[in-house]
Amino acid sequence: MSRWFAHAVMPKLKRHAEIEAEVYLHFGLCANFQKVRLGEQYPFMRGRRPQNGGPLPAEQPWGLGYVVCPACEKDFHCLAEIRDEKLTAVVPDLENPPFMADRELPGVIDCPGCGSHKTRFQIFDGYHVGRLLCDESACHHICLVRHNDAGLPLEVDYHPQRVGIIASTNT
Known part of the structure; x- marks a missing residue:
């Protein structure tokens, strides 16, 4: 699992409310637990391809993440958007179901x-x-x-x- 995580406010699937949660991101440099906030520079490994920790291409700015809701403990996957090497958005991934079924x-x-x-x-x-x-x-x-x-x-x-x-x- 990735060691990068972000704090993000995002819509919650079931209640259509917003939650603030730690989002575990599955791309980029993954050597240490470190936080990235929305709007901050995202840590990538220089000189590497995206599948090896390098920057995401501008035409494909989405990476995978995972969240456990702090309120109800339900899990879900999310997509993190990187624009100009900054974390710009985190949204639920409705095409990738959670680990725990309802x-x-x-x-x-x-x-x-x-x-x-x-x-x-x-x-x-x-x-x-x-x-x-x-x-x-x-x-x-x-x-x-x-x-x-x-x-x-x-x-x-x-x-x-x-x-x-x-x-x-x-x-």
């Missing part, structure tokens, strides 16, 4: 990997993307599923278009 429905979708009915469909409040988990011992397929407001699956093995999103492991 509810699960067993067996509503067959596994696209093995066809098994031994599946769990995880639904996340505020999202139109859920996660399908196969519990078949020989498969264990995991994929994203776009669904409607009623939680009914629309598109299995959904792959969000991530134009401009660059994550870095900085190894």
Whole structure:
């Protein structure tokens, strides 16, 4: 996990309120825990490509982050915008569901990997993307599923278009 984090005020998914939270950022120089506030210079490794901790290209200014709400302890992913090498915005990422589901429905979708009915469909409040988990011992397929407001699956093995999103492991 990244060692950079920012304090940001951002909209909260469920209550449409704003929260102030620590946002763990998954790109740039990740050697030490350090804070970056909105409007401040973002620390990148000079002479490196974006996937190795270098600056994000101007035409692709978004990087991935992770937040746990200090009020309700729900987690969610976010996108951080870097313009002119400064942290300019942090917004929830509605195409990348949290780690912790709000509810699960067993067996509503067959596994696209093995066809098994031994599946769990995880639904996340505020999202139109859920996660399908196969519990078949020989498969264990995991994929994203776009669904409607009623939680009914629309598109299995959904792959969000991530134009401009660059994550870095900085190894």
